[in-house]
Amino acid sequence: MKYADEFRDPEKARALIDAIGLTLKRVTIPDDRPLHIMEVCGGHTHSIFRYGLQRMVPDTIEFVHGPGCPVCVLPMGRVDDCVTIAETDGVIFTTFGDAMRVPGSKGSLLQARAGGADVRMVYSPLDALTLAEKNPDSEVVFFALGFETTMPSTALTVLEAKRRGVSNFSMICQHITIIPTLKALLDDPQAQIDGFIGPGHVSMVIGNRGYDFIPTEHNKPFVVAGFEPLDLLQSLLMVLTQLAEGRATVENQYARIVPEDGNAEAMRAIAEVYEEREHCDWRGLGNIEASGVRFRKEYHRYDAELKFGLVQAQVPDPAICQCGDVVRGIIKPTQCAAYGRQCTPQTPLGALMVSSEGACAAYHQFDAAGIDH
Amino acid sequence: MCLGIPGVVQEITDREAFLAVVDISGVRRKVNVACVAAAEALDDLTGQWVLVHAGFAMAIIDEAEAEKTLELLQLLGEVNEEHLAMLNSAQPGPQPGQ
Numbered sequence: 001m002k003y004a005d006e007f008r009d010p011e012k013a014r015a016l017i018d019a020i021g022l023t024l025k026r027v028t029i030p031d032d033r034p035l036h037i038m039e040v041c042g043g044h045t046h047s048i049f050r051y052g053l054q055r056m057v058p059d060t061i062e063f064v065h066g067p068g069c070p071v072c073v074l075p076m077g078r079v080d081d082c083v084t085i086a087e088t089d090g091v092i093f094t095t096f097g098d099a100m101r102v103p104g105s106k107g108s109l110l111q112a113r114a115g116g117a118d119v120r121m122v123y124s125p126l127d128a129l130t131l132a133e134k135n136p137d138s139e140v141v142f143f144a145l146g147f148e149t150t151m152p153s154t155a156l157t158v159l160e161a162k163r164r165g166v167s168n169f170s171m172i173c174q175h176i177t178i179i180p181t182l183k184a185l186l187d188d189p190q191a192q193i194d195g196f197i198g199p200g201h202v203s204m205v206i207g208n209r210g211y212d213f214i215p216t217e218h219n220k221p222f223v224v225a226g227f228e229p230l231d232l233l234q235s236l237l238m239v240l241t242q243l244a245e246g247r248a249t250v251e252n253q254y255a256r257i258v259p260e261d262g263n264a265e266a267m268r269a270i271a272e273v274y275e276e277r278e279h280c281d282w283r284g285l286g287n288i289e290a291s292g293v294r295f296r297k298e299y300h301r302y303d304a305e306l307k308f309g310l311v312q313a314q315v316p317d318p319a320i321c322q323c324g325d326v327v328r329g330i331i332k333p334t335q336c337a338a339y340g341r342q343c344t345p346q347t348p349l350g351a352l353m354v355s356s357e358g359a360c361a362a363y364h365q366f367d368a369a370g371i372d373h
Numbered sequence: 374m375c376l377g378i379p380g381v382v383q384e385i386t387d388r389e390a391f392l393a394v395v396d397i398s399g400v401r402r403k404v405n406v407a408c409v410a411a412a413e414a415l416d417d418l419t420g421q422w423v424l425v426h427a428g429f430a431m432a433i434i435d436e437a438e439a440e441k442t443l444e445l446l447q448l449l450g451e452v453n454e455e456h457l458a459m460l461n462s463a464q465p466g467p468q469p470g471q
């Protein structure tokens with residue numbers, strides 16, 4: 001945990017914290033709760049915890065940790081699908097490391113590997129494709145998950161598989177999209193969010209225009225932010241300034257990386273390979289309409305769901321889990337009955353306890369160190 | 374997994390597949406650069422800093438930005454994690470760090 005004077009530029013940090021305090025005086029705070037500012041992206045959550053930003057800002061501001069960590073919203077049923085395929089003879093199952101520990105109803109992929117399945121962590125989907133070329137007698141399946149940040153990598157890998165004529169390669173497509181997710185969050189009457197710190201790298205791919213409905217339809221500020229602590233403090237200040245001035249717009253604090261229109265080549269690859277999926281199941285949030293993608297018909301031969309005749313398993317979360325209330329900002333991780341008891345980083349019940357970007361794991365780490373959140 | 378990691382493009386190795394060797398804090402690895410350069414501009418990439426996500430360069434960045442990002446990733450423990458992931462990618466059996 002850092003303090004303001006350990007920042008790369010401590011003077012700037014202090015100036016920002018002062019400005020946040022001053023601006024906050026001009027913002028109307030709800031009577032019954034602090035101001036809720038949601039950081040959508042798990043990378044931001046990680047950074048906020050690591051730098052102790054919650055402690056540096058006045059008590060009347062609370063960071064609410066949003067659903068933007070793809071591992072954290074991975075539903076049980078989907079993990080079960082992965083395990084089923086991984087346990088099929090002749091399959092080499094590959095995925096990003098983070099996904100391996102997420103529990104399904106029959107255990108995690110890591111446990112499937114301990115039981116003899118050939119499950120391998122890969123750094124890049126391209127490595128899974130290379131593995132397929134080296135093992136022509138096996139079917140190599142890649143578990144493609146993530147928001148728009150990782151979507152270009154899997155779409156381009158499929159295009160590359162086509163170009164190289166690799167036929168023993170397929171993917172389970174569990175990509176999810178940010179805009180429908182934000183819509184679902186904002187339509188939920190229980191969720192009380194006063195402003196958003198928007199995702200940096202998703203926006204680098206999709207650009208900023210898709211967020212316009214947030215100020216126009218919901219009258220909430222939305223500031224796309226970088227990941228460094230100074231970026232986050234500055235973005236918070238930008239949100240507060242909008243609130244103080246009674247404005248709501250989309251602003252881009254991270255313009256050095258995020259072009260207004262996103263990345264054209266990445267969007268082209270995504271649109272070529274994927275199309276909207278009517279429904280997508282989320283851990284904790286349930287079904288969100290049109291929040292995922294699937295393969296277009298032309299690319300069906302790379303779709304592991306079709307290759308293996310998979311019917312998406314729908315498995316409810318364990319009754320005790322309150323992951324959904326945490327990602328919607330309704331409760332804090334420590335208010336979940338399972339937190340620190342049945343659910344710990346060693347024995348995660350929910351995915352928020354697995355990834356370093358998950359709110360529950362972050363809380364637990366700082367609890368263990370005896371530090372206030 | 375969404376932060377990405379900066380690296381310097383060393384050389385273009387496969388024009389058709391848009392592959393380049395990128396030095397990521399001392400680990401050299403093949404990276405797809407299709408999202409940051411058109412075919413005719415591939416040569417201009419050599420020597421540039423790029424932000425790499427899961428083996429794909431997603432943005433061109435300047436050196437100061439790369440430095441700041443690396444510092445943040447170091448603190449978050451992610452440089453090590455990314456390196457382990459790159460070095461152990463696709464290997465069978467249990468991997469270190471799990």
Ligand code: SF4
Nearest residue numbers: 323336339343350360
């Ligand atoms: S403590 Fe565990 S079960 Fe409870 S919300 Fe967090 S991850 Fe979910």
